[in-house]
Amino acid sequence: MPVLIRRRSVAMSMCVAATLLGPASVTVFAQAPAVDAQELSRLAPTDRAFARAAAGDAQAEIAIAALAQQTTTSDIVRMFAEDMQRVYLEMAGELRNIGYRKHEALPNVVSAKDQVTLDALSHLKGNDFDRAFAENVIAAHHDAVRAFQLYASSGADPELRGFADRRLPRLRKLLAAAEDARNSSQSE
Numbered sequence: 001m002p003v004l005i006r007r008r009s010v011a012m013s014m015c016v017a018a019t020l021l022g023p024a025s026v027t028v029f030a031q032a033p034a035v036d037a038q039e040l041s042r043l044a045p046t047d048r049a050f051a052r053a054a055a056g057d058a059q060a061e062i063a064i065a066a067l068a069q070q071t072t073t074s075d076i077v078r079m080f081a082e083d084m085q086r087v088y089l090e091m092a093g094e095l096r097n098i099g100y101r102k103h104e105a106l107p108n109v110v111s112a113k114d115q116v117t118l119d120a121l122s123h124l125k126g127n128d129f130d131r132a133f134a135e136n137v138i139a140a141h142h143d144a145v146r147a148f149q150l151y152a153s154s155g156a157d158p159e160l161r162g163f164a165d166r167r168l169p170r171l172r173k174l175l176a177a178a179e180d181a182r183n184s185s186q187s188e
Helices: 010-020 045-071 075-101 112-122 126-154 158-187
Strands: 024-027 109-111
Touching: 045 075, 045 109, 045 112, 045 126, 045 158, 075 126, 075 158, 109 112, 112 126, 126 158
Parallel strands: none
Antiparallel strands: 024 109
16 A cells, blocks of 8 residues: 655645744755845745745755655656756755845755655655655645646746746656656556
8 A cells, every 4th residue: 555645735835834834854955045134035925935835845855856766676766756856956946046136045954844754755665665755746746836836827026936937847747757657666
């Protein structure tokens, strides 16, 4: 029976704003340039919530992709995870730069909630891992596509709206690739 571990999604985070972004548990990559604490953010609350949620989710996807590359025995899953990690590293870098320009410190670590998911996945092996990884990524990407579509069409900040609009086709491709990886791991 496949294990489905749900993570915080961009859509859910937008609904409850930044209050869900808890303390960091694992540093994934180097810190973003410091944002001057004296300068106020140039983002409205809903724009800030989208940016923070997208940045947090990017960190989670980077970490889960790294775990998949180390854990899977499937070449298809490994290649998908490498592609996904590359896409999310680019996305995280772009968001970090936007945050810097907007004087908004964005998450650059995996949240405590996402770390629980990573810990649960790290105990799985073989096809069990591959199925749980694929189901987790599919669920996260369904949520991300919805959130990015919503923000691209109704977000207030033009730079973030452009980011969401540019990244949406790649998120859709990752969703389709995750579904293909799940299907291939079920047939192995």
